[in-house]
Amino acid sequence: MHDIHADIFTQLHIDVTRNSTDDFNLFHDSKNWKKIKDNPFQGPITLGFQLESLIEGKMANFRRQADEQALIEEHGLNFSNYQFSFANAIKADQFVEVEVKASQFKNQSEPVLSNRIMVKSNAKLALMGYKKESSQPLYLAEANFSDLGDLRLHADRSFLTSGHFLKRKFMTTSNAKNFLCGSLRDQTEFFDELQDKVGFPEMFPCALLSSALLEKALKSHHDFENNPMVYTSHKISVDRQQLTQLKSNDALHILIKPAEDSAEHDFGEQFSTALDYECYGLVNDNACLFRALISLAPLELIIKSLG
Template sequence: MNNSDSSDVFHQIHIDVARNATDDFNLFHDRNRWRRINHNPFKGPIALGFQLESLVEHKVFLHRRLHNENLLISDNNLHFSNYQFSFVNAVKPGQEILIDIKKSQFKQDPETMLSNRITVKSGGALALLGYKTESKFALFLPNPHIPQCGVLNQYPDRSFISGSSFFLKRKFITTSNAKNFLCGSLVDQDAFFDHFNNKAVFPEIFPCSLISSALLEKAVIEKHDFERNPLVYMSHKISIDRSYLALLKSGDALYILIRQIPPEERKEGIGHAIESPYHYECYGLMEDKTILYRALISLAPLEQILNTLK
């Protein structure tokens, strides 16, 4: 039996709030500057990829609660939350968003996992396709390649780690930005924050959403032309350690390390039809170098995508 949720709608104010909360200055989301993008087919601003995933996160949370699956997660120590999504189409302001969460699949062999296949449609067209999975171990980048770089706060913000190809972006986690990001994602912030009951639980996707800012900052330093060679997300593969997420506090520093890597071996299916050099290995580290999350992010030039549609 499928679980089809009620529809939601992003308006431009939601996009503005989400991008401001995460310092995402991508032209695709800007209510004015989208016009500067060369051959922009969207004819207006579009929603953030992480904004859409935040809405998915909350819908899965409600699904878990409805089906009493949180006990299953805790009993099996499934403290890694994993997102694997291919971006198929853009989500525009005013379009009806429908999120369909398939029945949960629980398996214990060879590894214990609880997983749901998810589709997201916007304006009647497929926009996002993938899985949300709970696991004991990180499904992506299980053997992380963190550089031996000493104390992280010794490096300037927006700098390259000496002796490695990693770029460092330092962000500070705040409840205000997290709340705004949730509001921009059509998520009730009271599910995470309640000052009267001393409740402050950061959502999973919020710290991951700061990857966009890091990628943009790196591109600026490398003098990438955002107007003539715009890039769009093709896929996200993210593993978040919820046991460390629970320790996150407002004011904590988050060190985002990213580096460009060779593309994965080409496979069949959505998100693999376009070969692109823009693949990144990303880590979100806490002050003591604890890995809060790890991610594989793939982008493609808009021109390549448009050429495949001709």
């Protein structure tokens, strides 16, 4: 038993999403996509986090219909985990189908509720992976930032002694609302001024990672036109308890550095190979809101693998 939904992202949805997250990647720009060397997509494409936000909404509906909230609360499954590989790009005005397979619950020492997910566009596989609920983060669980001190004292877009690149963002309700609209979701589920309701969706703070990665690359004088990079996979764990405590205008400190087992080069090198980044979103005295392993590869490598 599984669930299938069909949707369409227009260029306006893409623009609203990239503007709400400060994503200036040329791949999503309705005019400047043409500047990308050997761009095989022949037009602007949707954002990875935009697709994952759509999946977040579909999964929330799935959980409600399956009446799984009691199971999640009973086992303290407070971490929301996303694990996706990107197989193909989705362009504006293409049909998008999200297929959610039946839930699998493993009640072991670390209980996990899991669903396999496939996203197709015009009948072609675009994204595949899993959405999992767990009692502990499934990725980068050992990370600890209690000794970093007050990150507000460090300059935005600076490098810390720990080796992390620091990007400071703020949780603004207007951007979160636009992000929801751009990912085909109902903002009233999270925001209602008359009822004094303010809640942020899981994927919104994570989506700010894109602008942080782009700004890190910009600081390294990366050539976005001649050496474009694309996502190959995302592995993300979100702490829902921290998420519920977020308030409007709270600071979000995003930390990024290459993974320890990744190649010894950075995003800005001209002939860079595939690279994994460890990324963290810290709030409220360095509590970890999200942890993410983000894998990037040069477009030329992707084209070669497809050829």
